[in-house]
Amino acid sequence: MEIAIEYVSDYSAYRQELQRCNQTVLGQPQPNDGRVYCNATWDTMQCWTYQLAGTTAHQNCPGYVTLSNPTVHSEKTCYPNGTWFRHPETGEVWTNYTMCFDKELMEEHQRVLSIYYYGFGFSIILLVISILIFSCLRQLQCVRVTLHKHLFFSYVLSGVMWILYYSLVSSDLDVLRKNELWCQALHVLTHYTTVCSYAWMFCEGFYLHALIVITFVKDTRLIRICYIIGWIVPIIPCLIYTTLRANDQDANKRCWTDETLLNWILAGPVSVSLILNLAFSVNIMRILISKLRSVQNNETQQTRRAVKATLILIPLLGLQYIAFPFKPDPGDRGEYEYSMTTAFFVSFQGAFVSLVFCFFNGEVLSLIKRLWQDFKDRRNPRHPKGSRRKSTTSSYILQELPLTSARHNSSGKVGRKDSKLPLPETHILVISKELCLEEEVEEEDN
Known part of the structure; x- marks a missing residue:
């Protein structure tokens, strides 16, 4: 099989290989030893040097192609007459990249996608139920729950958009090749909702830290600030990212699925929000430990209580992502394990947060039980x-x-x-x- 250029996933590495080919291979003269050779060539994907007639050349598969396994080999056959092999159906010069896309690698990719599908789907169900519970129980109508509802809603939007993105764009090579406007728009909307979810994680940490540290704070002012941070501020980096990428010839390919330096326009604010949330958590724990030690004798026990209490904030503030700062390069050891782990934490985060702060929350369970008891009492004619x-x-x-x-x-x-x-x-x-x-x-x- 041949590989179309639209399937290149790392254009920087692709350009480096093309430049190397032009400088070190294509400019060299053909061997003058009296034997017949196929000419040196660039087949749009890899560089092939002069090959002795009647032999087959092999080299590692390109690592800059989607789902290509660089640990196996591609091959190109030179006919005895000194011409490259041509495909019998198309009549075109043909390189065999069939082995590059091994079954195991495809299955690993599918397993990662399955985790995303199931994780986002399960999270969306729990999050929607949680939002309904928070909205229906008037005893829970407070600023803190309002923040939770907006965070949960951002998770729902992000989950829905990623499911659409994976099913309609990233898994369809024809869509990637055509690179139409709708798939680019879906890419931008998906990343906007993702940045919004991180912004609302930051709002949770910001509100909690302000409530503990600031002597006097107005809830209405805090919630307005959070509305701006959570829904409006993410528009700014997304607009900058969209404008620059649309005008970048190298980056404006494959529905914008390829990683480029422009992705840091979105990843930068996300990273800053996680670092700030980590700082908030450390300072909150410091305050708790300080106060606990001032009123309790058993310092070890109280320190453990403070640490345990702070750990509750990890899924709420997204601090688990700090443990996975850098993604291995394609083909590197641990890439599959990294992809599986991040897929699990990213897709199931909404489920974790909804379980901890709604379904397993003692206050929510108590209110639901009391409402159920009230319902039964109303149906009881003996109830006064x-x-x-x-x-x-x-x-x-x-x-x-x-x-x-x-x-x-x-x-x-x-x-x-x-x-x-x-x-x-x-x-x-x-x-x-x-x-x-x-x-x-x-x-x-x-």
Whole structure:
């Protein structure tokens, strides 16, 4: 088989190989030893030097071609008359790249795609249910849950776009070859939703850090800032990326699926957001450990509690991605393992977050159980009408540690008293899975 140039995945390596061929092979004279040779040639994909007639040349498959395995060989046959082999059906000079695309490599690629499909699909289902739960339970209507809903919605959008992208673009070589406008637009929209999801991860860390560190903070101001960061700011790098890539002749190929330096326009802000979230987490843990040690005797136990509490933030803030900073080059050892691991964490992150902060959250489970009990009570004719229940939602991050006391006033400000004051230990702001700041909600059974 021949390889069309549209299937090149690394144009930088491709251009280097073409330049090397022109300088070191094509410019050399044919051997003058009285024997017959096929001429040196560039077959649009690899460089072939002069080959003795009646023999077959071999070299490693190109690593800059999609799904090509550089550990096996391509081959090109020279006829006894000194001409290159021609394909019997097309009559064109032909290089055999059949072995480059081995079955195992194709199967590995398909397994990675399957993880993405199943992971995103499963995450989308859980995230949509979580958003419905957060929206329907009025006891959970607070700023923290609002942030969760926007983060979850960004995960849903990103998951849907990646499923469409993988199924319609990256797996269809004909679509990549045609490089039509719609697939480029899908590429940009997919990356926009991805950047938005990282922006909302940053908003989660920013809000939590501001709530703990800043003495007075207005919830309405914070949430407006988060709206801008989460949905509007990602438009800027995406517009810059789109403009530059559309005008770059080398990068404007294959529906923009190839990695280029322009990808750093999108990866840069994402990397910065992860680094800032890591800094937020470290500072939060430092504050917790400091306060814990000031009020508790068992430092080791309390340090473990603080670390355990902070670990809850890892999937919420996307800190697990810091463990996978660099992708191995195609054909390198560990590339497949890296692809499988990142596919799992990327696609299932929405499921992890929805499970931890919704389905396994004690507050949510308690509210659902109480609503179910209320429903059964209403159907019970013996249940007295007009009875009142009082429900108190726990503070997001409220545990028994005298760090700060968070309270809302009518102006929307969060005032926090110094920890030296004799505050009840149940009114302390630290890290946990709880959702809303303490508020009493009365319900009347009809």
